[in-house]
Amino acid sequence: MRISELSATTGVPIATVKYYIREGMLPRGDAQRANQSDYTHEHVTRLRLIRALADVGQLPLTRIRQILTLIDEPGKIRRTAITEAVDALLPDAPAREDYPLARATLDRLGYAYDPTFTATARLEMAIHAVLDAGMPWDDEIIDAYGPAVFAIADCDIRRLSACPQEQIVPSGILTVAMYEPVIVALRRVAHIHALDHRDD
């Protein structure tokens, strides 16, 4: 397809497409003639990924570039690539030696505790903010949230495992980033549903 069709399909303006190409984030199209290049379905997929990370993930360009590099690196072990991708999606957290609130929560859930993983630091910050706001974070909540969140994550990973190998990392990144706002919105609708189905 031509650049105009690529733009129409993805909703990304032509000038922005050209910018991504100049920045090396999107491969050039196959040169057909002097002033015309041919773009494929892979360009569509790549553009959608970039836009998803920018719009929904609210990620800055430097971080998107970092994620694209991860995707393009060949021969990465699957787990490492996904872990790094999940990490890259998160804003940097202050690095510390230990995250005691996250550790206690993960211990209770029977999860491995890895202080080098950015999500661990984010979990610590999030629980800290809960406590700072004077709200509780106790075993009753952990026991309710833990299995529920695991059911969501397990569904994500089960479906990812069914992807062709070369799709695993980009799909993994989109899975992590794109379903998050759905979960958040769904929880708010579910609050009202739960409220309407109680008798107190």
Add this chain to the structure above:
Amino acid sequence: MRISELSATTGVPIATVKYYIREGMLPRGDAQRANQSDYTHEHVTRLRLIRALADVGQLPLTRIRQILTLIDEPGKIRRTAITEAVDALLPDAPAREDYPLARATLDRLGYAYDPTFTATARLEMAIHAVLDAGMPWDDEIIDAYGPAVFAIADCDIRRLSACPQEQIVPSGILTVAMYEPVIVALRRVAHIHALDHRDD
């Protein structure tokens, strides 16, 4: 307590405390002497709520003021107050007559569909973004996410119901806003846990 102690307890600078008082978001302390006021535990709670909404909820001051007005309105029916509070926490979504993607999802989950509820519009936008990114939103995902998210929401509402009446709305707002980042971080840790416990 004095304003200096209120500031130390909550971590909010004295100048900011004074600003909130001038803006009518925080009640004045009881005047003790010409230059000294007395602040109570209620001031601490209120300040924590404002900071949580500003820092974690990333809400602008106008919206925080709107939420505080909801909280201060006496005699509100509980469901209405909580629904409006959940609504106020969400950024405005373009109002439409119908949200077909959200409607189909809520139908499948057996939830009431209310197009006037902001969370419904946000759900529509979030599912739309998923599809735009070329990712699926199908019955398998709905059937996995739905009950899991409901378990989380039900835990939230069950605990809220145990609050004293006058605490319901502020606690409800903090519950919606403060646990969201925990759920998001927990999902990312759970992804790695799920990945490590599969054999493919």
